[in-house]
Amino acid sequence: MTPLVLASGNAGKLREFADLLAPMGWQVHPQSEFAVPEAEETGLTFVENALIKARNAARHTGSPALADDSGIEVDALKGAPGVFSARYAGPHATDEENNAQLLRALAEVPEAQRSARYWCVLTFLRHADDPTPVIVQASWEGRVLMAPEGEGGFGYDPLFWVPERQMSAAALDKAEKNKISHRGRASALLLAELKTRFS
Numbered sequence: 001m002t003p004l005v006l007a008s009g010n011a012g013k014l015r016e017f018a019d020l021l022a023p024m025g026w027q028v029h030p031q032s033e034f035a036v037p038e039a040e041e042t043g044l045t046f047v048e049n050a051l052i053k054a055r056n057a058a059r060h061t062g063s064p065a066l067a068d069d070s071g072i073e074v075d076a077l078k079g080a081p082g083v084f085s086a087r088y089a090g091p092h093a094t095d096e097e098n099n100a101q102l103l104r105a106l107a108e109v110p111e112a113q114r115s116a117r118y119w120c121v122l123t124f125l126r127h128a129d130d131p132t133p134v135i136v137q138a139s140w141e142g143r144v145l146m147a148p149e150g151e152g153g154f155g156y157d158p159l160f161w162v163p164e165r166q167m168s169a170a171a172l173d174k175a176e177k178n179k180i181s182h183r184g185r186a187s188a189l190l191l192a193e194l195k196t197r198f199s
């Protein structure tokens with residue numbers, strides 16, 4: 001069977017996708033296994049960046065590729081950091097640096113005005129020149145906490161309060177996060193669309 005290349009270098013995403021894509025019954029390999037060079041994320045939208053990443057991986061491997069472009073949109077910051085979430089504190093920022101940057105930006109903002117949501121766009125390309133990629137997206141509503149809470153997850157999860165569970169995303173267990181998150185719901189949409197189109 002042709003392997004599917006997962007066009008991401010983010011260990012947190014890769015862990016979540018291991019479970020989320022299991023129902024696909026497809027052999028999924030992270031792009032690191034093929035030494036795919038990192039693509040420059042020059043898009044202004046999640047869709048553009050996800051296409052750039054999937055195309056780059058498909059081009060370098062000759063295999064179908066799936067990419068995830070995601071981030072957090074904070075209302076009090078007019079949607080920032082958005083597509084720049086991974087680079088919020090600088091071009092090679094760590095999760096801790098990005099979280100510290102977000103807390104600084106929101107230092108004067110009270111709890112009631114800290115609404116935010118995660119976005120996740122997934123793109124699937126059969127090959128690098130695929131003119132009809134599968135594109136799905138989903139969001140997840142929450143709020144930015146005043147201080148980090150919880151030990152799990154990755155990225156902004158310690159700062160992301162999940163109203164429907166009354167805990168931070170980092171305090172959710174991983175199956176629970178996958179059930180309700182932006183990535184979990186985008187993955188469900190992707191699997192449904194792949195089934196309709198290709199079976």
Ligand SMILES: O=c1nc[nH]c2c1ncn2[C@H]1C[C@H](O)[C@@H](COP(=O)(O)OP(=O)(O)OP(=O)(O)O)O1
Nearest residue numbers: 008009010068069070071072085086154155156157
């Ligand atoms: O469920 C999540 N829980 C916490 N944080 C999250 C989540 N989902 C996205 N995020 C944050 C991480 C990063 O700051 C940015 C994604 O940036 P994004 O460019 O899509 O990913 P990345 O550069 O880490 O890896 P790659 O591009 O190789 O997939 O949003």
Ligand SMILES: [Mg+2]
Nearest residue numbers: 010041069086
């Ligand atoms: Mg990235």
